[in-house]
Amino acid sequence: MNTTQREFAGARPLAVITHSVLLTGRLLRTLRRMPTFLVIGLVQPVIWLLLFGQLFRSVVNLPGFALGSGGFLQFLTPGVVMMTALFASAWAGTTYLQDIDRGVMDRLLTSPAGRGAMMCATMAYQAIQTVIQSLVIVVIALIAGARFPGGVVGIGVTVLAAVLLVLIFSALSNAVALLTRQQATLIAISQFTTLPLMFLSSAVMDLHLAPSWVGRVAADNPVEWAVVAARQAMLVHADWSTVWTRLGLLAAAVLVMGFLATRAFRAYRKST
Numbered sequence: 606m607n608t609t610q611r612e613f614a615g616a617r618p619l620a621v622i623t624h625s626v627l628l629t630g631r632l633l634r635t636l637r638r639m640p641t642f643l644v645i646g647l648v649q650p651v652i653w654l655l656l657f658g659q660l661f662r663s664v665v666n667l668p669g670f671a672l673g674s675g676g677f678l679q680f681l682t683p684g685v686v687m688m689t690a691l692f693a694s695a696w697a698g699t700t701y702l703q704d705i706d707r708g709v710m711d712r713l714l715t716s717p718a719g720r721g722a723m724m725c726a727t728m729a730y731q732a733i734q735t736v737i738q739s740l741v742i743v744v745i746a747l748i749a750g751a752r753f754p755g756g757v758v759g760i761g762v763t764v765l766a767a768v769l770l771v772l773i774f775s776a777l778s779n780a781v782a783l784l785t786r787q788q789a790t791l792i793a794i795s796q797f798t799t800l801p802l803m804f805l806s807s808a809v810m811d812l813h814l815a816p817s818w819v820g821r822v823a824a825d826n827p828v829e830w831a832v833v834a835a836r837q838a839m840l841v842h843a844d845w846s847t848v849w850t851r852l853g854l855l856a857a858a859v860l861v862m863g864f865l866a867t868r869a870f871r872a873y874r875k876s877t
Contacts, residue, residue, distance in 0.1 A: 628726030684808030697775035698782030762838035
């Protein structure tokens with residue numbers, strides 16, 4: 606087992622945790638000094654929530670549409686939360702690109718901080734932003750008239766699903782940044798992945814109204830896993846087996862992507 610594998614698998618756990626906390630604090634200090642990025646990230650989801658929530662509110666009356674009695678805003682809110690997490694995580698790699706351009710990355714790689722800690726820090730930073738943004742979206746939906754019978758537990762599961770989703774795709778974005786070291790490439794890959802994943806899910810529309818092949822593709826889509834887990838948890842009588850199955854799939858994907866993204870540091874070091 607090489608050094609990268611040992612670090613990410615849990616060797617020297619206290620050191621990895623300590624370094625992760627310190628590096629996460631570094632990123633959070635940047636967010637505290639420039640909170641506008643957090644606010645700007647909420648503009649588009651609020652537009653989706655309020656505009657789409659009104660524009661398509663009659664869709665729930667179509668035969669076969671799930672959750673018709675709950676209103677379209679109730680149906681849409683979990684999807685908007687996941688779309689926000691997805692789009693935010695797609696840009697996570699820009700932090701690495703900035704560190705590379707400024708020479709910070711090379712200094713970090715020669716420091717005692719492990720590769721696993723560096724990856725965990727950026728993922729934790731994205732997760733903290735996602736928690737804040739998800740809660741704001743839910744509050745706005747409540748103010749707009751949405752009601753979530755699942756209560757606090759349902760909202761908690763929704764936030765958890767969004768965090769797991771953002772961890773998957775922030776790890777992917779970090780890996781792309783390390784492998785390509787190009788802003789244009791990161792943007793292109795982000796656009797290529799996020800939009801199809803969003804529309805090949807039930808984030809904005811019930812899949813019963815979509816072609817059957819969309820449903821088959823959505824079954825293997827992490828965005829759909831997160832949306833289904835959140836939407837089920839929001840119901841009065843949630844199917845908890847479905848919720849835990851989807852959360853389990855998301856958690857497994859986090860571990861796989863985190864490990865693969867950490868190994869991308871090796872490719873970066875070889876290319877420098």
